[in-house]
Amino acid sequence: MFNILQNSFRVGTATAEYPRxxxxxxxxxxxxxxxxxxxxxxxxxxxxxxPTGAIAxxxxxxxxQVTVDxxxxxxxxxxxxxxxxxxxxxxxxFELATSNRSDLVLxxxxxxxxxxxxxxxxxxxxxxxxxDAGKRIEAAIQSLLGRSLAIRQVDAGSCNGxxxxxxxxxNPVHDIERFGIHFVASPRHADMLLxxxxxxxxxxxxxxxxxxxxxxxxxxxxxxxxGISGGIFGINYASLGGVDAVIPVNVFIPGCPPRxxxxxxxxxxxxxxxxxxxxxxxxx
Amino acid sequence: MTSNLDELRxxxxxxxxxxxxxxxxxxxxxLDGPDATAITRHLLSxxxxxxxxxxxxxxxxxxxxxxxxxxxDRRGDTDxxxxxxxxxxxxxxxxxxxxxxxxxNWQEREIQDWFGLEAEGHPNPRRVALHDNWPNVHPLQKDFxxxxxxxxxxxxxxxxxxxxxxxxxxxxxxxxxxxxxxxGHFNFAVAGEPILYLQVRLFYTHKGTEKLFENxxxxxxxxxxxxxxxxxxxxxxxxxxxAIERAANIEVPVRAQFMRTILLELERLANHIxxxxxxxxxxxxVIANAHAGRVRELMLGLNETLTGSRMLRGMVAIGGVRRDxxxxxxxxxxxxxxRVEREVRDLVAIIxxxxxxxxRLERTGVLRSDKARTLGVVGVAGRASGIDLDTRRDHPYxxxxxxxxxxxxxxxxxxxxxxxxxxxxxxxxxRIVRTAVAQLSEGEHxxxxxxxxxxxxxxxxxxxxxxxxxxxxxTGENNRLERxxxxxxxxxxxxxxxxxxxxxIVADFPVINxxxxxxxxxxxx
Numbered sequence: 001m002f003n004i005l006q007n008s009f010r011v012g013t014a015t016a017e018y019p020r021x022x023x024x025x026x027x028x029x030x031x032x033x034x035x036x037x038x039x040x041x042x043x044x045x046x047x048x049x050x051p052t053g054a055i056a057x058x059x060x061x062x063x064x065q066v067t068v069d070x071x072x073x074x075x076x077x078x079x080x081x082x083x084x085x086x087x088x089x090x091x092x093x094f095e096l097a098t099s100n101r102s103d104l105v106l107x108x109x110x111x112x113x114x115x116x117x118x119x120x121x122x123x124x125x126x127x128x129x130x131x132d133a134g135k136r137i138e139a140a141i142q143s144l145l146g147r148s149l150a151i152r153q154v155d156a157g158s159c160n161g162x163x164x165x166x167x168x169x170x171n172p173v174h175d176i177e178r179f180g181i182h183f184v185a186s187p188r189h190a191d192m193l194l195x196x197x198x199x200x201x202x203x204x205x206x207x208x209x210x211x212x213x214x215x216x217x218x219x220x221x222x223x224x225x226x227g228i229s230g231g232i233f234g235i236n237y238a239s240l241g242g243v244d245a246v247i248p249v250n251v252f253i254p255g256c257p258p259r260x261x262x263x264x265x266x267x268x269x270x271x272x273x274x275x276x277x278x279x280x281x282x283x284x
Numbered sequence: 285m286t287s288n289l290d291e292l293r294x295x296x297x298x299x300x301x302x303x304x305x306x307x308x309x310x311x312x313x314x315l316d317g318p319d320a321t322a323i324t325r326h327l328l329s330x331x332x333x334x335x336x337x338x339x340x341x342x343x344x345x346x347x348x349x350x351x352x353x354x355x356x357d358r359r360g361d362t363d364x365x366x367x368x369x370x371x372x373x374x375x376x377x378x379x380x381x382x383x384x385x386x387x388x389n390w391q392e393r394e395i396q397d398w399f400g401l402e403a404e405g406h407p408n409p410r411r412v413a414l415h416d417n418w419p420n421v422h423p424l425q426k427d428f429x430x431x432x433x434x435x436x437x438x439x440x441x442x443x444x445x446x447x448x449x450x451x452x453x454x455x456x457x458x459x460x461x462x463x464x465x466x467x468g469h470f471n472f473a474v475a476g477e478p479i480l481y482l483q484v485r486l487f488y489t490h491k492g493t494e495k496l497f498e499n500x501x502x503x504x505x506x507x508x509x510x511x512x513x514x515x516x517x518x519x520x521x522x523x524x525x526x527a528i529e530r531a532a533n534i535e536v537p538v539r540a541q542f543m544r545t546i547l548l549e550l551e552r553l554a555n556h557i558x559x560x561x562x563x564x565x566x567x568x569x570v571i572a573n574a575h576a577g578r579v580r581e582l583m584l585g586l587n588e589t590l591t592g593s594r595m596l597r598g599m600v601a602i603g604g605v606r607r608d609x610x611x612x613x614x615x616x617x618x619x620x621x622x623r624v625e626r627e628v629r630d631l632v633a634i635i636x637x638x639x640x641x642x643x644r645l646e647r648t649g650v651l652r653s654d655k656a657r658t659l660g661v662v663g664v665a666g667r668a669s670g671i672d673l674d675t676r677r678d679h680p681y682x683x684x685x686x687x688x689x690x691x692x693x694x695x696x697x698x699x700x701x702x703x704x705x706x707x708x709x710x711x712x713x714x715r716i717v718r719t720a721v722a723q724l725s726e727g728e729h730x731x732x733x734x735x736x737x738x739x740x741x742x743x744x745x746x747x748x749x750x751x752x753x754x755x756x757x758x759t760g761e762n763n764r765l766e767r768x769x770x771x772x773x774x775x776x777x778x779x780x781x782x783x784x785x786x787x788x789i790v791a792d793f794p795v796i797n798x799x800x801x802x803x804x805x806x807x808x809x
Contacts, residue, residue, distance in 0.1 A: 004634050007630055008571070028591070029588050030593065077598060155467050159512065160513060165595075168580075168581070200488065203467055206488070232504075235431065237495070238490050239491045
């Protein structure tokens with residue numbers, strides 16, 4: 001017993017102070033890739049290397065539409081390695097959660113040279129929501145005080161990578177309970193479902209039933225590239241794709257898997273949603 | 285084993301069409317029909333071989349037949365022997381081995397479900413990989429498109445075997461569980477507290493992974509391999525790349541081999557440390573789990589420094605690794621290992637000194653050695669039950685040939701000894717990492733990219749932290765794959781949990797289950 005106490009005193013406080021302070025990130029950590037559309041001379045090598053189809057190109061006549069979907073991205077860095085002139089660069093941004101799926105999608109349109117490279121950027125749009133999330137979270141943290149949030153985690157088909165990071169939220173470093181947030185054993189006790197995907201055909205019914213068993217008001221978070229879009233698995237004979245193919249989703253947390261701080265950011269963001277839901281519909 | 289195969293040819297002249305060592309150390313014995321029973325029996329009894337995995341391949345379009353493959357190895361011999369048994373298209377049946385070799389029970393039923401080949405004489409031929417309500421489809425047949433849309437879930441539900449008797453109850457649990465774990469269904473039959481009989485139903489996370497491998501260019505498929513089982517991303521990624529490298533005869537630079545070895549051991553360390561804490565947690569020793577979770581974070585931080593990902597993703601590549609290390613990164617390994625080793629020593633000491641914890645772990649969830657052998661149990665769970673297997677030693681890959689390490693084996697087979705194996709392996713891993721870092725030479729970190737020649741088959745095996753991972757590939761045209769078979773150690777070990785829980789109280793199921801810590805996604809694919 002003495003040893004156990006001595007050990008704990010020696011260690012002291014292990015908990016990181018995110019979100020009050022920025023987390024410690026290794027210099028090598030790969031967050032959101034940043035696309036400088038105006039200097040991107042060719043999207044094809046990146047689209048070819050992208051493992052999940054997060055970068056998609058559609059050529060019509062002499063024009064190309066490029067779509068970048070952070071909801072499919074697994075942050076592997078292949079697009080940055082494949083693109084010249086630093087047109088695509090890996091940043092360390094990880095606070096990418098959003099309540100609006102379309103916030104995660106960027107599009108750009110180019111006119112083309114005869115060899116298929118980009119001649120001129122005609123238009124580019126999308127993505128402002130991601131930056132906004134940082135501001136919105138302040139409000140969420142405010143409203144959080146005095147609340148207790150019960151989360152039921154549902155693995156609807158994941159590779160278990162996301163589960164590793166969700167479990168890490170309970171360790172002393174990330175210690176999600178300091179916010180009054182805890183994981184519960186039954187959907188009937190839950191305010192929030194934290195769902196990983198892709199949703200498999202064999203889990204569809206269980207997910208629907210879990211959602212139905214969760215009392216109103218409830219919030220659903222889709223976690224990770226697979227939870228948002230099906231990720232590398234996409235939609236196939238055994239996979240229905242993202243969580244929103246089966247139940248309504250309020251917040252999307254990109255990543256593969258999202259690091260614990262990214263999960264925490266998304267959960268706090270969803271809490272703001274929850275507050276709004278309870279005010280507008282006090283009796284569920 | 286390869287050198288003795290003339291004896292096999294002489295003994296079975298009618299059944300063996302050819303014997304060929306297409307890849308060094310991998311001998312393919314082509315049979316003249318679907319019946320591999322006699323030769324399998326002979327290999328098991330006379331050669332003391334072990335049946336590692338069984339799987340099928342649809343070659344109807346190319347050769348007019350299906351093939352079943354039976355992979356064997358044996359102790360003290362690094363070679364693999366692969367029986368290749370054609371199953372004709374007009375009589376899609378093969379004799380089942382499951383009655384005498386329970387270890388192939390699920391894998392034969394996978395062949396039935398996925399390829400539509402009937403395992404004749406299988407003692408329990410029900411569906412396993414496709415649930416009961418699936419229409420009559422066989423998704424790994426070549427003419428079944430990956431993106432086929434099936435009707436939604438309805439119709440017949442799985443019927444569990446009833447357990448009858450006075451005071452006997454059945455407790456259904458899952459697929460959505462109480463903790464943050466993967467989905468599966470457990471049906472406990474209990475009389476009071478003790479478990480009489482457990483039925484496990486899996487494949488809830490079946491997501492078409494093997495089929496998907498046939499539909500992705502190889503350079504993208506590496507990332508799919510990392511998503512077979514997320515806690516083993518680097519091990520599965522390496523097994524996949526090694527299979528391609530063997531098929532295409534790509535030489536991995538020495539530096540990359542050592543880098544891979546270090547990362548494989550770091551994956552083992554992070555998972556073992558997490559498990560040691562989680563097992564203590566499941567018997568109420570929460571403080572140990574808190575320390576383990578904290579120490580595991582140090583390892584994940586190191587992973588991020590070395591690969592850009594806490595889960596070691598996006599690092600392994602065909603021919604080596606994607607990114608080289610600077611001196612400062614290599615120093616981070618040394619510093620972190622030194623600190624973590626100290627921390628683990630303290631962690632183990634507080635667990636060992638807690639009598640109440642040991643009391644809950646000892647004699648709980650015993651998997652007897654003979655049962656483990658019959659079921660073909662591998663990895664940590666096998667070594668705790670007297671099964672002396674470790675791919676790193678038995679089929680050395682990457683830099684393991686140059687490294688010496690001890691393989692801990694106990695024959696008690698309880699939860700405590702599954703923890704014990706992990707504790708021993710953690711200290712071995714520290715040593716392996718240190719030696720590998722010391723021997724890390726300068727040089728290339730990846731072989732130059734080259735086209736992958738079509739029509740080559742190769743097998744690779746990696747000792748993931750959980751146990752033996754096997755990948756088998758057939759390459760296709762245009763840098764694609766014709767087939768990729770994945771064997772995660774979990775599929776070997778799940779049936780052992782059923783044995784280990786028998787007679788234990790329901791309340792001990794979580795800790796017994798955790799002491800195996802099997803991957804559902806790796807099993808279900």
